[in-house]
Amino acid sequence: MTIAPIDCAAARTRYNTTFSAEKYDAFLKDIHPVYDLSLDFRIAETPVFVSKSFQQEMLHLFEEIKTFLNHKELSGKLQGAVPKLFNVANESNRPSFISIDFAVCKDENGSLFPQLIELQGLASLYCYQRNLNFAYLKHFDVPKNFSPYFRHLNDSQYLALLKKIIFADEAPEHTIMLDIAPPKQKTRIDFIYSKKDLQVEPVCVTEIFQEDNQLFYYRDGIKLQVKRIYNRLIFDELSKRKDIQAKLKFDFNANLDVTWIAHPNWFYKISKYTMPFMNSKYVPETHFLNEYENWPDDLENYVLKPLFSFAGTGIYFDVSKEILDSIEDRENFILQKKVIYAPFVPTLDIHAKAEIRMLCLWDEELIPAMCLARLSKGKIMGVDYNKNKTWVGSSAVFFEQ
Numbered sequence: 267m268t269i270a271p272i273d274c275a276a277a278r279t280r281y282n283t284t285f286s287a288e289k290y291d292a293f294l295k296d297i298h299p300v301y302d303l304s305l306d307f308r309i310a311e312t313p314v315f316v317s318k319s320f321q322q323e324m325l326h327l328f329e330e331i332k333t334f335l336n337h338k339e340l341s342g343k344l345q346g347a348v349p350k351l352f353n354v355a356n357e358s359n360r361p362s363f364i365s366i367d368f369a370v371c372k373d374e375n376g377s378l379f380p381q382l383i384e385l386q387g388l389a390s391l392y393c394y395q396r397n398l399n400f401a402y403l404k405h406f407d408v409p410k411n412f413s414p415y416f417r418h419l420n421d422s423q424y425l426a427l428l429k430k431i432i433f434a435d436e437a438p439e440h441t442i443m444l445d446i447a448p449p450k451q452k453t454r455i456d457f458i459y460s461k462k463d464l465q466v467e468p469v470c471v472t473e474i475f476q477e478d479n480q481l482f483y484y485r486d487g488i489k490l491q492v493k494r495i496y497n498r499l500i501f502d503e504l505s506k507r508k509d510i511q512a513k514l515k516f517d518f519n520a521n522l523d524v525t526w527i528a529h530p531n532w533f534y535k536i537s538k539y540t541m542p543f544m545n546s547k548y549v550p551e552t553h554f555l556n557e558y559e560n561w562p563d564d565l566e567n568y569v570l571k572p573l574f575s576f577a578g579t580g581i582y583f584d585v586s587k588e589i590l591d592s593i594e595d596r597e598n599f600i601l602q603k604k605v606i607y608a609p610f611v612p613t614l615d616i617h618a619k620a621e622i623r624m625l626c627l628w629d630e631e632l633i634p635a636m637c638l639a640r641l642s643k644g645k646i647m648g649v650d651y652n653k654n655k656t657w658v659g660s661s662a663v664f665f666e667q
Contacts, residue, residue, distance in 0.1 A: 274666055277315040277409050278612055284407040285311065285614070293405040297398065298455060306452045308652070308659030310641045313402050314611060314620055315412060316665050320378065324368075325416075325634065327380050327548045328624060331366055332632045334544055335536070343543055347534040349574070352501045354530045355521050361387035361532035362431050364632060366624040368548070372608040381605040382549045383621065387536025388528055389498055390625055392428055393463045394456035395638045396421070399662050412664040416634045424635055427627055429464060432496050432527050441494040442469040442483060446503060446510055457498075466496055471504070476516035479523050494525045501530060502574055538573050538600055550603040556596035561587050573598050583646060611641060613657035618643050622663060637663035 290311050298305065316324070334340065365386040373379050399414035415424060433441055448457045448468035457468040467485060474483045474492055481492040504510060516522070518530075541552040555570070562568060570582040570589065582589055585601070593599060609617035618641040627633050639661040644651025652658040
């Protein structure tokens with residue numbers, strides 16, 4: 267099995283040799299003891315060590331996507347992406363955040379390379395991941411020449427850039443972090459770390475209210491205007507929550523005096539919807555379902571994805587003609603060539619596979635900041651396929667410098 271060019275052999279051997287269950291337990295307690303918080307997802311025993319050469323490959327993928335997103339013809343292609351019901355006013359001219367999800371795969375020569383899974387134009391786990399990185403560095407043997415940031419950033423620069431994008435010149439009390447019932451979200455640990463690192467308040471969408479064209483909320487009994495929204499709300503979830511919709515006290519479609527970070531429309535525009543327009547060695551063949559006159563004969567090599575679902579819901583990994591024939595709104599689905607994840611991370615038993623997310627910030631230009639990873643030993647990425655397995659779950663990426 268070819269391990270190079272991504273997982274650095276010396277760093278990996280040193281890490282695995284010095285690993286212990288006691289270190290792992292202390293590491294987990296350091297992630298969430300202060301907040302008495304039980305996690306809904308597993309944290310892996312190891313980060314991924316990325317060589318200089320594979321980091322360069324990742325940056326090639328990033329540059330292709332950056333060029334694609336900056337293309338002047340793209341905006342016209344994305345006009346139909348946003349459902350009318352969820353078309354929020356005052357759309358920004360670009361998203362504040364971009365997530366680039368890719369699988370680590372093996373080519374015909376046995377070399378490892380990235381294959382794009384999805385683009386996302388919404389905020390990800392920017393503060394949780396920062397603190398997870400710190401915990402790995404504190405409790406495990408990570409060589410000094412590895413960093414969680416791409417070469418052009420350090421931690422103070424990252425945090426300053428994140429604050430600049432979220433707050434601009436506005437005071438933290440006039441900026442909120444918005445979602446549905448933040449304490450109950452699966453990723454609630456990020457809300458806690460965001461409040462710790464950024465002093466931004468997590469607020470439920472039902473707790474803000476409209477007066478004329480302004481939004482307000484109460485904090486410690488004081489009425490405060492909401493001028494900027496660090497948005498973590500997913501409209502796919504909101505559309506299924508009639509109980510939450512009934513409690514809303516403002517109109518998403520109104521011309522409100524508020525700035526969205528990132529604007530909700532980018533959830534739809536920079537998503538699976540963009541992938542059929544991309545042509546690259548890093549992007550698996552992808553087509554809108556309504557473009558097919560005849561289904562491919564090798565459907566076992568394809569995956570069917572709804573355009574606007576989140577967190578993997580509604581995906582068909584075992585596609586059949588019967589399933590495709592039964593779909594009426596075919597414009598809302600894509601058919602994508604399957605990618606084969608390569609097991610390349612040496613663990614204490616079998617090798618693990620990885621899906622990596624590049625966390626990018628859009629200031630004056632799009633900047634790759636850091637990565638998060640998900641490790642798996644199952645047939646498919648995800649909790650259900652990794653039960654009773656170790657060295658799997660939420661992880662970090664450290665780059666050789």
